[in-house]
Amino acid sequence: MINHTFFFYHIADTLFKTGMSPSQGEGLEAILAYWEGQHAQSDDRWLAYVLATAYHETGAAMQPVSExxxxxxxxxxxxxxxxxxxxxxxxxxxxxxxxxxxxxxxxxxxxxxxxxxxxxFRGRGLVQITGRANYRTYGIEQTPDAALDDATATRILFDGMIHGRFTGKSLGDFFNDRTEDWSGARQIINRMDRADDVARYARAFYASISYTKAA
Known part of the structure; x- marks a missing residue:
């Protein structure tokens, strides 16, 4: 399990310097919990980039938003x-x-x-899912506001980025045994728009992930 105490202490000192609201903290906890429950054996760089994407796409709210x-x-x-x-x-x-x-x-x-x-079918969620085809992929074509549901938004965020459902590019294309491309990974979501900014956020999240427990 990730050391949540260290994670929050470190990320608050880097990306939330003006303070972290309860809703931001809850959003971060939800993403960490999903990762630990579903993908704990995967590359931690994947988690860092997922967190950075949510941070960027929601304007740091860390909660599902509408475009x-x-x-x-x-x-x-x-x-x-x-x-x-x-x-x-x-x-x-x-x-x-x-x-x-x-x-x-x-x-x-x-x-x-x-x-x-x-x-x-405008952008909604933690990753701004957009377009009828994407809503259909996730079974919410008839109920598009479901993309704002916490559990649904988190599932879409991880599934789309891990399996390359948004642009055809996946986390595994940029983070594996041979490659570490923090900027190029922006192609998973939106070509190279703000790629260096998201890369910076991702590195901050990666530095906050620790499994060391205090004695």
Missing amino acids: NLNYGAPGLLKTFPRYFTPAEAAAYARKPEKIANRAYANRLGNGNEASGDGWT
Whole structure:
């Protein structure tokens, strides 16, 4: 079993320097408990990168969240440059539902913009599962808000990253007997967006994982 006392002491001194809320602590405990119950014999670097991904994708909340799509025009053009012209960005700005329906239309298993699938299957959870196809994979196509359930969100986080269900890349591709690629592992989730930041978080989590118990 992981030394939880050391883990929380160390991570609080690195990634939670302004203080850790009870909900953040509960979220971290839930991820550690799932790992210890289901994957304790696997590579600890996998756990570190899973924790870092949840930390990044939830804005350090460590609880399942819904995607914030309340973009202004500049944010839209930066985040979804392929799906909005400057004029369209101005027209869609600060309209989250319309933004989701446009940005996620005709991909990820979604229908067209008018179908409303983009909003229905917007990002949710600890890893921001997105698109009808991904919700179907996890059996929650008919109940998409289930991705915000703690147990479901944790299961999706681990399953998707271990088995490569999000992008085709898995934890084992980047952390194994021959490879340790903290930055490249971002491809498991989202190409290389903020890869170095997530790598830094993951190294901090890895340094916090210890099995040494105080006497």
